[in-house]
Amino acid sequence: MTQRRILTALPALALGAVLAACGGSSSGGTPAPAGSSGGGASGSLTVGAAGFTESNVLAQMYADLLEKAGFTVSIKTVASQEIFQSSLEKGTIAVVPEYAATYANSLQTEVTGTQSPTAASPDLQTTLTNLEKYAKKKGLTHLDPANAVDQNAFAVTTDYASQHHLTTLSDLGASGLSVKLAATAECSARPFCKPGLEQTYKIKIGSILPLGFDTLPVKQAVKSGKAQLGLVATTDATLASFGLVVLTDDKHLQNADNLIPIVNASVLQQHPEIATAINPLAQLLTTADLGNLDKQVDVERKTVKDVAQAYLQSKGLL
Amino acid sequence: MVLPAAGDCLLRNAWICGKYVSTRRDTILADLRQHVILTVVAVVIGFLLSVPLTLFVRRFRRAEGAVIGLTSILYGVPSVALFAVLVPFTGLTARTVEIGLVTYTLVIFVRNNLAGLDAVPADVRDAAQGMGMGSTRMLLRVELPLALPAILAGFRVATVSTVALVTVGALVGTGGLGQELNDAFSSYFKAEALTASVLCVLLAVVADLLIVGVGWWLTPWRRGRQT
Numbered sequence: 001m002t003q004r005r006i007l008t009a010l011p012a013l014a015l016g017a018v019l020a021a022c023g024g025s026s027s028g029g030t031p032a033p034a035g036s037s038g039g040g041a042s043g044s045l046t047v048g049a050a051g052f053t054e055s056n057v058l059a060q061m062y063a064d065l066l067e068k069a070g071f072t073v074s075i076k077t078v079a080s081q082e083i084f085q086s087s088l089e090k091g092t093i094a095v096v097p098e099y100a101a102t103y104a105n106s107l108q109t110e111v112t113g114t115q116s117p118t119a120a121s122p123d124l125q126t127t128l129t130n131l132e133k134y135a136k137k138k139g140l141t142h143l144d145p146a147n148a149v150d151q152n153a154f155a156v157t158t159d160y161a162s163q164h165h166l167t168t169l170s171d172l173g174a175s176g177l178s179v180k181l182a183a184t185a186e187c188s189a190r191p192f193c194k195p196g197l198e199q200t201y202k203i204k205i206g207s208i209l210p211l212g213f214d215t216l217p218v219k220q221a222v223k224s225g226k227a228q229l230g231l232v233a234t235t236d237a238t239l240a241s242f243g244l245v246v247l248t249d250d251k252h253l254q255n256a257d258n259l260i261p262i263v264n265a266s267v268l269q270q271h272p273e274i275a276t277a278i279n280p281l282a283q284l285l286t287t288a289d290l291g292n293l294d295k296q297v298d299v300e301r302k303t304v305k306d307v308a309q310a311y312l313q314s315k316g317l318l
Numbered sequence: 319m320v321l322p323a324a325g326d327c328l329l330r331n332a333w334i335c336g337k338y339v340s341t342r343r344d345t346i347l348a349d350l351r352q353h354v355i356l357t358v359v360a361v362v363i364g365f366l367l368s369v370p371l372t373l374f375v376r377r378f379r380r381a382e383g384a385v386i387g388l389t390s391i392l393y394g395v396p397s398v399a400l401f402a403v404l405v406p407f408t409g410l411t412a413r414t415v416e417i418g419l420v421t422y423t424l425v426i427f428v429r430n431n432l433a434g435l436d437a438v439p440a441d442v443r444d445a446a447q448g449m450g451m452g453s454t455r456m457l458l459r460v461e462l463p464l465a466l467p468a469i470l471a472g473f474r475v476a477t478v479s480t481v482a483l484v485t486v487g488a489l490v491g492t493g494g495l496g497q498e499l500n501d502a503f504s505s506y507f508k509a510e511a512l513t514a515s516v517l518c519v520l521l522a523v524v525a526d527l528l529i530v531g532v533g534w535w536l537t538p539w540r541r542g543r544q545t
Contacts (some may be wrong), residue, residue: 076491083410
């Protein structure tokens, strides 16, 4: 799970606490309106988007593919993925783009109430097995996971990499070099960050510059040499412009946060064409593609609609 | 695909960018329209609900503290929390947002309605009674016109505050121009943030002026006086 998503999840967790505190006191148990979705003969579906670029682009692509398959589709963009959880369980939202490991953990927390979920794993298959187990209890299921992964990654400058012959994090550990790490302040305590780098890769970390997750200051600090290693996202397509290169996570420290469509199971049963419409995207979408799509929206400021459409057309899916 | 020219304001992430507006015109207009509808519906329903509440308090004066207190407490509930409580029941719909918005207008309307009616001078009421008016006729013919400026002041505050509050609805996917603001914050899109903010402010100013105009038209006896 990337730090950015942990941060957006925090307010939602606070909301959960408020909900628990106010449980049962809200007026009236009115059943959810059937809405414009959830199957039926109408064939209209709602796709959920979690309000950040990557989620918005994926949701738009799902919507385009579903429309092509003959559905009438609308997109509901909310502020964070936790907000549409109840609608997804009811089926008023049919499908949302999610991250396999992150979502498996959040489902486990929701189902079992545990504060330290273990469903996520660096291995995709293990993650999916766990995801399925908890999703079933919520009336949810998933479609094919994409090859694209949005994970934490660690970058160095290309000069530094070639000077010390580094391509993987293992190389960096073996080199015996001591590095300064530009990352979030929490990095010192997170298993996928400083402790993991030290234990799994034997990397010597001198100190942490608390500059955030994949922020401009992180990239500038590495570029200027204030830090040698920086915490970035695998989908950051701007790294090359800073002269940075990602060292491969060859021992799989990071969880399998592959992009994956989460679907309401009964809606999918009613409309199996949802799977046939969206699944072809999974094999084609790579991490580099994803970074490039994010960049077109966040840097080139193209509209999500145009970016999604152009990509699907270039892959022959539209 | 056309490559943007050098100096493209979208690429520079400029605060003011005509190209932002021209490339997203349809979305902006749709969200502006939704913003207006959400506001109008909330203010109208809020006022209609405030009428029986006001009359109830006028009849049972001892309930005043409870009614004002309750509407104040509701006003104090953070909208984020309110939406979170409502979503499991009403879903990600306009209804969820409207319930919140209407709730927030109540304290403004009830207070202003009461203040207006309470400010009617006792001798005017005595005179109306002396002319043989019943309580309903007195309310409609004497008290209501005299209370109108205060009631309209309530409309102004309720409308302007609702225009601002609508944006919070973006959390649950129905927030008018709040959708642009949310997106602008998450992707650091300056033109989007500024354009949506300016439109919100303009909307509030236009709505306020409209209500002032309606007030001027409804209270001809006050024209030429300072409001």
